[in-house]
Amino acid sequence: MAGVYLHIPFCHKACHYCDFHFVTHLRDKPELVEALKKELELQRDFFGSDRVETIYFGGGTPSLLSEPELSQLIDNVFEIFDVIDDPEITLEANPDDLTDEKLQQLKKAGVNRLSIGVQSFFDEHLKWMNRTHSAQEAENALKRAQDYGLSNITLDLIYGLPKLSMEQWKENVQKTIALDIPHISAYNLTVEPGTPLAYQVKKNRVQIPQDENVLAQFTYLMDELESNDYVHYEISNFAREGEYSKHNSSYWLGKKYLGVGPSAHGYDGSDRYFNPADNKLYLEKIGKRELPAKWENTTxxxxxxxxxxxxxxxxxxxxxxxxxxxxxxxxxxxxxxxxxxxxxxxxxxxxxxxxxxxxxxxxxxxxxxxxxxxxxx
Missing domain, CATH: 1.10.10 (Arc Repressor Mutant, subunit A)
Structure with missing residues (x-):
């Protein structure tokens, strides 16, 4: 079994901590979607006889794709590769994008799993991170998705935030459990080079919490989730039995995966490759019907x-x-x-x-x- 990852490098605005590849304008979106289709075609023989069991739209903010764009990409995967009858199709989404209309479109396109970047249920933290949604929008989006039958959800949380008190962290965790979210990804805030956060830390404008505070938040997370029947199946990931992320598990279990789009990476079962984190260079390569992948010389x-x-x-x-x-x-x-x-x-x-x-x-x-x-x- 194998998976397909599609990188959608567009965002409304830049989160202060994020070092993923993205741009904050949409003018190249139509051209890039067409390039993704071409790269899928160029990689037709990547899997050999292996069947595709997962399709994952990451970014960036894939929820910025229109329904026709999303449907066309999913259809292309089915047309080009041997896909199982009921693949896991995940889309990363910002809560403020998940309107009634958008959820209807996602379901129509075939998306059956959402990865929702909540990060916190406190507006002060969301504002500090430069997120586009509010705490209330996050809660509403989760409930709305469940109402539309898109209940296979993974919710992202971040701990170790400056000025995140233990009581606030406890409320984040308890609210997540109360919302009956089957999968939770929780990450310690990391200061990545080149991000606005790294600049703020360098200028002493932001103080990163002490290790003991971060460890206390991680400990509470483990205690509460495990006592509520979540399996801690990877350091940053917790899920109810049978609700593990099939796509992410394929990374950890050494399965093949094809990555398409700028900055995407893939693995053919032996070696890894990386596409350039540069939209212009990526589009130029695909325009010449050349694969932009650079293979690692792995020993x-x-x-x-x-x-x-x-x-x-x-x-x-x-x-x-x-x-x-x-x-x-x-x-x-x-x-x-x-x-x-x-x-x-x-x-x-x-x-x-x-x-x-x-x-x-x-x-x-x-x-x-x-x-x-x-x-x-």
Whole structure:
């Protein structure tokens, strides 16, 4: 099974923390949609005999697509590739875009899962992030989507925000649970280079919360969601049983995925490629019927480290049999040796040949992964 990702690089305005590729004008949107169709056609043979089970519209703000644009892109995927009968079709959306008319259009186009960027249910935080919606618009959009039968929703929240009190964070989490959202993605605020947030931090205009406050918010998140029957199946993702994101899980499980659009990346089961994060260059390449992809020159070491980084963050963990089969018994022995201190401190557990993070280990997931990486001698 495989997935298709389509990057829609348009936004109403720039969120202060975001470093994804986007522009804040729509003048190239028609041309870019046509280019996406052409890239899909140019990649006709990408999957071989593998069937497509997920289609994901990310960005940017894919909810800025019109119904005809969205329908045409989905139809193209079905026409070009072998798609299963009932694929997961996800669209990222801003709450203020999800009007009654838009929801009707999305359902008509075939979208059956929404990823809604709520981030917070407090207007002061939304204003600080430069989001386009209000807290009330977010709540209304969620309820409206459910009313239209689009109840397969993932809701994004951000913790570690400046001036986000513990009481406010608790209210964000409790409101999400009360709204009966089946999937929650929660991210610690990260200061990415080149963003307005990074500039504000550099100028001491913004103070990032202390680690202990961030860890307290993460701990509360885990406690409350797990006690309400959510499975913590990846460091930043929680879902009710059977509601995992099939598309994102394919990344973590090493399945093939095709990425189209500027800044999109893909994986053919062995190596990864990246499209340029430049709309003009992307359009020029596609206009010449040339694929804009730049393939990574990945080594066995790179592939092992990528496996460790992505899989250790999930409930599926590091599989000893897989490591031995694909990277050799010496590498397995090395990893089992390096992981011993974390096993002794009960930060990692080893059951049935699989290494997974414990609750304690989730707080230092990146550190543990880095400690297990293969480094050149």
């Amino acid at each position: 066995i070491q790179d592939k092992l480290n990528d496996y460790i980084l992505t899989r250790l963050r999930t409930i599926w963990g590091l599989n000893s049999h897989f490591i031995e089969e694909h990277f050799g018994s010496n590498e397995l022995d090395r990893i089992l040796k390096e992981v011993k201190p974390f096993l002794n401190r009960q930060e990692v557990e080893h059951k049935a040949g699989v290494l997974t993070l414990t609750r304690k280990g989730k707080f230092i997931a990146d550190h543990i992964a880095a400690s297990l990486f293969k480094i050149d001698d």
